[in-house]
Amino acid sequence: MSRFATTPIQQLLHSYPCVEEFIAAIGLATPSDGRPLQEWLTRLSDEELLDAGMERGQILNHVERLIAEVEAMADGAAEKVTHITLLGGHDKSGRPEALELTLRAGEVVCVVGPTGSGKSRLLADIECLAQGDTPTGRRVLINGEVPSDERRYGLDRKLVAQLSQNMNFVVDLSVREFITMHAHCRQVGDAETTAEQVIAYANRLTGEQFSPEVSVTQLSGGQTRALMIADAALLSASPVVLIDEIENAGVDRKRALELLVGGEKVVIISTHDPLLALRGDRRIVIRNGGIAAVLETSAAERYNLAQLEAVDAAVMTIRDQLRRGLRIEEAIRWPT
């Protein structure tokens, strides 16, 4: 017997707005009296059911699964990923990787290697929680355990949020509406306030400020990137964030990484940029489809990173002077 068949339908609609949305989506009138769900279903005419595209049992079943899903989503938010473990497979010539690599929440790991070396395959293995069933034979554990099927196939429990370079907005909404929509789906209590926070953070990451009223389709590349990073850090369900290169233009990368790491996420960045690669705690070197080495960022590298940052800042200052119409004739003082 169904859990909700005898529940008065008004009570259901009140406790679970998703049920009301569903009834509207299949084109049935919202019931306005206190009859139990089963009785409401029994009284629907065959024509109404045909138009709705579902039979009584299917509707009842659907309502049940829907409520279970919504409850699971609320639970899922509490479930925490503290670390993921990558168990090595083999490279393109079949040589074993012999490695067990643990990535912790709050850590930045970079992936480096020539184009075509297998960086995307590594990211894909993590994304699909490979269990020896991908071409590399790698396996991925969550909190030290083999992930459940629910984890692997539950869309909303997706482990990985992927910020790719070539993406578009299909919706035409203002930044505020857009982020609020996401917050609603994530079932956060006060969606509007959370959205304001995300937008404020994004503005701290980008040199070019934008208003919450502007349409997402009008944002510049840098603004878009900043907004997606702030959203991934503060609003995304996924405990792992994969980023395909953060361009120099328009985004404060140091702050971006701090924000992501502060959100207790595992941050994995595929990059060729020394400023980014050296800022990670470790970097994974890919060669011939396999992990050739895992390098911890050394003290000497951190020193060099500081030098590189100073050079970068000097170049940025010059760019800014150019933008303001100034001459670049003063002797440039490089860090020593």
Place this chain on the structure above:
Amino acid sequence: MQLITVAGSPSVGKTSVILRSCEQLMRSGLRVGIAKFDSLSTSDDQLYRQRGIPVVTGLAGSLCPDHYFVSNVEECLAWGRRQGLDLLISESAGLCNRCSPHIEGVLAVCVVDALAGVHTPKKIGPMLRLADLVVITKGDIVSQVEREVFAYHVRLANPAARALFCNGITGQGALELAATLRAAPATPQLEGVRLRFPMPAAVCPYCVGETAIGETHQRGNVKKMRFADLATAEAP
């Protein structure tokens, strides 16, 4: 033999994801064939044949391709058996968002396209709501936020289904898709097996060739719109 129905609106990426997962299935030694249903024309058969996948094509012409599918699915099953297939995948494009080729006990896949906008999952009928597996394509060209919102709406539209993203071009996600296809139940025969939901009753006068507009020509199953302004004007 295992039968799998793959349905989705035109151009969502059905052929692309079928091809990507067939590559995986064939690599593990399985024989896969396709029954492709469309209305007027298709070049999908060439795409399949190029990769050595046997294919039959059914063009429905003036009929709805999904209705045409059900009338011919048994014959397709027999064809698959003659070809010695392990898996027979049917590909059909529902034209009305309302028809659905899904059959009781036969693995039902619905392909939707993330580009179509976050509210699309709500608008698709039994084809999505009664599927066992929902495959979302073109996630690569929309933002991470839209992917999450889209996935959420798919889950609300069909909380019982498994859902996954699959990129029809790079094949990312095809491995998981192939694993689910491989686990499909066997379909020894279809005589007496039922569709998951009735197809729309397409017997209005225009279905049977009427072309003239006007109430005097509309006999049979005719349904009229209600107009709120007229309803209030008529109320006492």
